[in-house]
Amino acid sequence: MANTSFQTDVNDVPDDQTTGQLIDSICNTCQLLHNNQPKRINSKLIFKLVHSFRFLNYNVLPAENKKLLSLNNIDIFTPILNLPDDSIPEKFDIIAILFAYCSIRSELHPLIINSLDSLINHLRDSYDSTNGIVNSDIFGMYTIVSYVEQFDEISPQLLQFLQLNLRDTLIHQWIPLWQNYKDSIPLQLSNFEQNSNEITSLLMNNSKLDFFIATSIDNLFNKQEQNGEKSSYIIYQITKRVILLNHWIPKDIYQIATDIIISHEVTSASTSTSLPTVSSSQSSSKPIKHDLLFNLQIIMELIDHPELNYLEEPRLILLLQVSLQKLSTLSVKTLHEIVNKSGSTQTLSAIFNMTQFLLTKFLVKMENITSSSSTSNLTLKKDYSIPDWFHDAIIPSIPPISKSLFIFDNDTLENESESNKLKFIVESLLNSLNSTIIINKKILSQYNSLNLNPLTLTSSSTPSTVKLLIKEKYMELYFIPSLTTLLLSDQLSTIPLGILYPKKKRSLYALFIFANTTNLLESLIKLHGNIALYHLIKFISKISATNLTLQKISIKLLNHLFFHIGSDSVKQLCLQNELTTQALHNYITIWNDGTETYKLFFEDLFELEQPKVDTNSTSLTTLLSKIPNVETIINLNQQISNITYNDDHSPIQPTPRKMSSQFSMENAMPISTNNNNIPSKYDAYSASSFIPSNKPYTPPITASTINTSTNNNNNNNNNNNNRYLFNNSMINTPPVTTNNTIPNDGGFNGLTPTHMNDNIPYVNTTNTQEGKNDNNYPYGSPFSTRGGTHPMSNTTPKTPTVSSMITTSASSNATSTFSNPWNESPGTFTSNMVGGKMVNTGKNYILGGHSRVRNNSRAQSIHIDQFENDNT
Amino acid sequence: MTHNSTMNLPLVQFLMENDAELLKVPLSGHLRDIYSIYLIQMENNHIEPPTHEQLISFEEFVNDLKFISEVAPGSLSFKRENPLLSQVDELLEYIDVFPLKTLYELYTKRQESSNDQVQQNSNKKKEQVGNTSTLERLINILDFEKSMTTVHSSNNQQHKILSNQLNKILETEPASYELARQRAKEITPVIEYISTCRDHQHSSILASTVYIVNNKIVSMQWSKLSKYEIENPQFMACLKSKIHYVPNLKPQTDLTLGDCSYLDTCHKLGSCRYLHYLQYIPEFLTDEVTRETHAKNIKIKSESLKIPFYTHGNCSSLVIKEQAPPQWIRCDVRKFDFNIIGKFSVVIADPAWNIHMNLPYGTCNDIELLQLPLNHLQDEGILFLWVTGRAIELGKESLANWGYKVINELSWIKTNQLGRTIVTGRTGHWLNHSKEHLLLGVKGDPQWINKHIDIDLIVSTTRETSRKPDELYGIIERLVGPHARKLEIFGRDHNIRPGWLTIGNQLSGTCIHEMDVKRKYDKFIASNKNPNKWHKKDMNGIKSGNQKKFQSQISTF
Numbered sequence A: 001m002a003n004t005s006f007q008t009d010v011n012d013v014p015d016d017q018t019t020g021q022l023i024d025s026i027c028n029t030c031q032l033l034h035n036n037q038p039k040r041i042n043s044k045l046i047f048k049l050v051h052s053f054r055f056l057n058y059n060v061l062p063a064e065n066k067k068l069l070s071l072n073n074i075d076i077f078t079p080i081l082n083l084p085d086d087s088i089p090e091k092f093d094i095i096a097i098l099f100a101y102c103s104i105r106s107e108l109h110p111l112i113i114n115s116l117d118s119l120i121n122h123l124r125d126s127y128d129s130t131n132g133i134v135n136s137d138i139f140g141m142y143t144i145v146s147y148v149e150q151f152d153e154i155s156p157q158l159l160q161f162l163q164l165n166l167r168d169t170l171i172h173q174w175i176p177l178w179q180n181y182k183d184s185i186p187l188q189l190s191n192f193e194q195n196s197n198e199i200t201s202l203l204m205n206n207s208k209l210d211f212f213i214a215t216s217i218d219n220l221f222n223k224q225e226q227n228g229e230k231s232s233y234i235i236y237q238i239t240k241r242v243i244l245l246n247h248w249i250p251k252d253i254y255q256i257a258t259d260i261i262i263s264h265e266v267t268s269a270s271t272s273t274s275l276p277t278v279s280s281s282q283s284s285s286k287p288i289k290h291d292l293l294f295n296l297q298i299i300m301e302l303i304d305h306p307e308l309n310y311l312e313e314p315r316l317i318l319l320l321q322v323s324l325q326k327l328s329t330l331s332v333k334t335l336h337e338i339v340n341k342s343g344s345t346q347t348l349s350a351i352f353n354m355t356q357f358l359l360t361k362f363l364v365k366m367e368n369i370t371s372s373s374s375t376s377n378l379t380l381k382k383d384y385s386i387p388d389w390f391h392d393a394i395i396p397s398i399p400p401i402s403k404s405l406f407i408f409d410n411d412t413l414e415n416e417s418e419s420n421k422l423k424f425i426v427e428s429l430l431n432s433l434n435s436t437i438i439i440n441k442k443i444l445s446q447y448n449s450l451n452l453n454p455l456t457l458t459s460s461s462t463p464s465t466v467k468l469l470i471k472e473k474y475m476e477l478y479f480i481p482s483l484t485t486l487l488l489s490d491q492l493s494t495i496p497l498g499i500l501y502p503k504k505k506r507s508l509y510a511l512f513i514f515a516n517t518t519n520l521l522e523s524l525i526k527l528h529g530n531i532a533l534y535h536l537i538k539f540i541s542k543i544s545a546t547n548l549t550l551q552k553i554s555i556k557l558l559n560h561l562f563f564h565i566g567s568d569s570v571k572q573l574c575l576q577n578e579l580t581t582q583a584l585h586n587y588i589t590i591w592n593d594g595t596e597t598y599k600l601f602f603e604d605l606f607e608l609e610q611p612k613v614d615t616n617s618t619s620l621t622t623l624l625s626k627i628p629n630v631e632t633i634i635n636l637n638q639q640i641s642n643i644t645y646n647d648d649h650s651p652i653q654p655t656p657r658k659m660s661s662q663f664s665m666e667n668a669m670p671i672s673t674n675n676n677n678i679p680s681k682y683d684a685y686s687a688s689s690f691i692p693s694n695k696p697y698t699p700p701i702t703a704s705t706i707n708t709s710t711n712n713n714n715n716n717n718n719n720n721n722n723r724y725l726f727n728n729s730m731i732n733t734p735p736v737t738t739n740n741t742i743p744n745d746g747g748f749n750g751l752t753p754t755h756m757n758d759n760i761p762y763v764n765t766t767n768t769q770e771g772k773n774d775n776n777y778p779y780g781s782p783f784s785t786r787g788g789t790h791p792m793s794n795t796t797p798k799t800p801t802v803s804s805m806i807t808t809s810a811s812s813n814a815t816s817t818f819s820n821p822w823n824e825s826p827g828t829f830t831s832n833m834v835g836g837k838m839v840n841t842g843k844n845y846i847l848g849g850h851s852r853v854r855n856n857s858r859a860q861s862i863h864i865d866q867f868e869n870d871n872t
Numbered sequence B: 001m002t003h004n005s006t007m008n009l010p011l012v013q014f015l016m017e018n019d020a021e022l023l024k025v026p027l028s029g030h031l032r033d034i035y036s037i038y039l040i041q042m043e044n045n046h047i048e049p050p051t052h053e054q055l056i057s058f059e060e061f062v063n064d065l066k067f068i069s070e071v072a073p074g075s076l077s078f079k080r081e082n083p084l085l086s087q088v089d090e091l092l093e094y095i096d097v098f099p100l101k102t103l104y105e106l107y108t109k110r111q112e113s114s115n116d117q118v119q120q121n122s123n124k125k126k127e128q129v130g131n132t133s134t135l136e137r138l139i140n141i142l143d144f145e146k147s148m149t150t151v152h153s154s155n156n157q158q159h160k161i162l163s164n165q166l167n168k169i170l171e172t173e174p175a176s177y178e179l180a181r182q183r184a185k186e187i188t189p190v191i192e193y194i195s196t197c198r199d200h201q202h203s204s205i206l207a208s209t210v211y212i213v214n215n216k217i218v219s220m221q222w223s224k225l226s227k228y229e230i231e232n233p234q235f236m237a238c239l240k241s242k243i244h245y246v247p248n249l250k251p252q253t254d255l256t257l258g259d260c261s262y263l264d265t266c267h268k269l270g271s272c273r274y275l276h277y278l279q280y281i282p283e284f285l286t287d288e289v290t291r292e293t294h295a296k297n298i299k300i301k302s303e304s305l306k307i308p309f310y311t312h313g314n315c316s317s318l319v320i321k322e323q324a325p326p327q328w329i330r331c332d333v334r335k336f337d338f339n340i341i342g343k344f345s346v347v348i349a350d351p352a353w354n355i356h357m358n359l360p361y362g363t364c365n366d367i368e369l370l371q372l373p374l375n376h377l378q379d380e381g382i383l384f385l386w387v388t389g390r391a392i393e394l395g396k397e398s399l400a401n402w403g404y405k406v407i408n409e410l411s412w413i414k415t416n417q418l419g420r421t422i423v424t425g426r427t428g429h430w431l432n433h434s435k436e437h438l439l440l441g442v443k444g445d446p447q448w449i450n451k452h453i454d455i456d457l458i459v460s461t462t463r464e465t466s467r468k469p470d471e472l473y474g475i476i477e478r479l480v481g482p483h484a485r486k487l488e489i490f491g492r493d494h495n496i497r498p499g500w501l502t503i504g505n506q507l508s509g510t511c512i513h514e515m516d517v518k519r520k521y522d523k524f525i526a527s528n529k530n531p532n533k534w535h536k537k538d539m540n541g542i543k544s545g546n547q548k549k550f551q552s553q554i555s556t557f
């Protein structure tokens, strides 16, 4: 599923001669086992044989191999079973792995069929004794092969490390499947279609599904006659599994499967359901893209949407898993070529490290949610929060990006049950994460073998400070995802309650992730030497102080790097540099708790005796009193935790004012009565840049005031009606021309009568834009102002005669007096209450005043305003 | 706290020489690291391996540092990164070389002098500096006038220099501004552009040579034109390369009246006595410009495929990603559930304010506008709100309500056919309006905004009633990039655009490509089938049995 071994790079296919020799030796070994010469059979030989089987995949051996077919009438399993248990470690696991390999390569099927009876006989005891016990951990053959192939070599140590415990799977799942198959013809999809229970059991049980794929996949795509939504659904679901198996599927079949997934259609099936009323993009979907660029594009889609809830994106996650798996088979050179072609703003290492971080972050968050709901014991809980700055440090700040259309689902093919969907997505996410770690590791180890250092900064003009900063950022780009991934690994292994997959799988993924991540960090140290080690220790010191779970993980990692990688290269590297040594010494001294965890560092590395640590009991108060500035720290921690739980990274911002429903249209009327002119002149928006205003300030009315005044509602509603009534009447009422209502009554509130000139359309200047817009802005308007004579500039603006102004007396409305339209509070009657303030809609202003005036600035103009009728 | 230590002069020298490096990444002032570097340097300086006496322990090293900082006050300042951890986690926050130099010189000159004298000296110095913290001293430097009066006269010159340097740093434009401008220049597609002739003589020549029927130029008297070419060299060249406005002379036209202020938007062309114009662009010229622009844009597109070095605010797939096709939803904005459309980088809202009552399209009540839940649209980003006249204050209020801070105001200067400022606006109380206002509200602190590219002014022609200039889209796309999700509220058919989601009641139909949005929209429509849904008031009149059903429907919504 997840991975390809490094030996099977597509760029690394062995030549025919090598392949021939390989097959020869496999055949010979099988023969040897069959002949059952106990002296020559040992565990080493068996492990070698199993290891060599990984080269029988379809990348190395695309066509059916005649020689392998000659392995007829040979039983290789019985001799291994006959070996005493202590002579071969994890005997049943190695038999199961061998069995899995023989299952998934059709030429090897006879090996199983020949041994089946003997196997059943030998296992009869355990077969009977455990019969009926349902094993919750069901592994498919392909799954097991993908598990072991992500490691460089199958060794007794590896099997001990993984603890696969495949005995039950072999006995209760795989062997019965073969037993039933032995005498029957290849499975037909039609066998399943009759019975929906059969379908469910096929699709839900990876053993059965894998067995179907291994034995009968040819039938699935050869039979094009099947139609009906049911079969296309089954084909799609099986295909989803097929594309994950990559090089263990014959090339042509794999290609068909990829086409189905990417085009999102089972070709023989009609998927065109009636289009919904809203037009959809699916009809215009893009042509199928087979190129590697498309694989990278899917990963970039993930990076560009760090906010995604992956549980809601089944298609993206499926495509992601396929893409990552495909990319994990490529060499670093090819990867660089694709990234260059894509014009990505991110570098190769950044793309995969960001992917690793985002996937891990999501999984950790999801685990936190599921475990917090299932674990009631608070003391057992560990802090699995990811420091906030991790995200900000490596995920660049980008706006919300529109989703690419290829990530969207075709509903008709995705009608799986929710729980099944979740299970599939979570496992896909874990597989994708594992592939990403492997790609990251591979990039580094290939740089190393090619003697390339990505940190070589060629520009001599770069100041050394900048160079050092770049190095630090580069290291963080690796450490942040890696340490977060180790956090996830710890979470998976220590918290047994995972609602989404069985315990066995959890612990297996925990192991995979841990092993691959430590490998990745090893490669980083190998490539960059002391600078990587120094920065790692610094990084660990920094994060350890913020989160004790990270501290625990960090010291585990250091132990592994220094003492458990089979060589003391890291130890030697550390001792070469005083800075690194001091940093490590500092870290070990601070965190030493007297346990074994720190022992080796003191004794093996610094050649010192491990300081004894006393265990003391103390009350919390005493403890707190010993901490300097304890109050500041508590405050600080509160702040930190506040930030930590603010997971969506939304910055602190002004809280939008609640819009209470009581401010609906019905009661949004002003409380100030229309009888009183003075308060009604109040305009909350007195700061208008257009309407000069010098109103007396009235404190804004708060919402509570409105509540108490709801009994005015009726009244207000009436006013509301009046408002519209009045407006209408104003339009219909013949205007009364009055001169004396204008300036004399002080209604101008301090404005001089010269302001009346405002209705003269006079523009001071239009030439200021001259020449500015021609060249400076290539994207500017072609119609930018470029001076020219203003039409009015020849005419001296004429002050309108007072008599030409037409004003309206609001005599028709008894509730308000309205002396002249130039009153600078023209909204008197339309003032509304919003959020405790009054809002002037400006309606009266338009209708009551200016618009009713004839275009008096152009006395001779024949243009007729739409309101001109009023004046006649 | 007293020390019996002797002054560690090599350490003083070491601090003086390496002050900057010790404080920067990767050492970042960590005492352990500085100690290690110090040891390495001591080893390198001595030809013979250093004696045991010369190799001090870490504790002695820290003590020496503390002593130096005590004797030369202000020379070193310490900080604790994590107060929970022990002293070894202390950091050196700042090294002031000046007092260290003084100290060093003092010691090297008077090596014989006693510790007491140094102590005296240091006390004297303490008085001078006045026990001020590093921050206070920095502020003193910034406050130039204060530093003039309070700081000892001998330091005056130094403070002046420092102050100048600081001002210079503060005034320096970050390279990102220039980089963002350059990037915009390199990758923004160009639009077709033909300049306009301003030569009045050309206009009058054309007026006498064109033949106008039905307010359209139907032909030209080429023979006359070539005659004028002799008198006005360059005339023909100008005619072939620029836009000309030809006076549309009619029997009723009275030239003494001047230009009609409505120009091409004049409703009374048949009788208006003012002067009107017709635009003349040779057909081959528009073709040529179209071709050239197209070629230029292809080149720009291909160049942008090169690895971009300035990536601020860009998504990783900037170049390869296809821009989202136009999407639109026809709906009553007041009743729309804004939660279904997700988050946006930029929102434009062009509400029909009530102030536009006399204009021929539907209006949205001002209060209803204020009550729209636009606070759901962005976690962080910019909202552009078109406001008219008096609505400007309501607009500011609305932005605050939705959680925005008004940060800028963009003006659109409306121009007419001749590219001159509009004078015929019928709105405006004191002065006639010839511009429109666009408020810019920001929410949060969006780091990805590309600032300092465009100006806060658009000068362009008016089109259909209330249609806003397309230049705004360009400004926004440069601000947030082509792939950022963008929303326009109260949009009409002419507003739909790639990369944008447009919603409004005057759109024709609905088109959604983002399936997640579409699913939620379908659900919204389905749940909305119940017509009573939006009239909560009606619930009072419904029997209690039905009411329960109602509430459950509302809660599922």
Ligand SMILES: [Zn+2]
Pocket (backbone or CB within 6 Å): B197, B198, B199, B202, B238, B239, B242, B244
């Ligand atoms: Zn000209």
Ligand SMILES: [Zn+2]
Pocket (backbone or CB within 6 Å): B260, B261, B262, B263, B266, B267, B268, B269, B272, B273, B274, B276
């Ligand atoms: Zn006219």
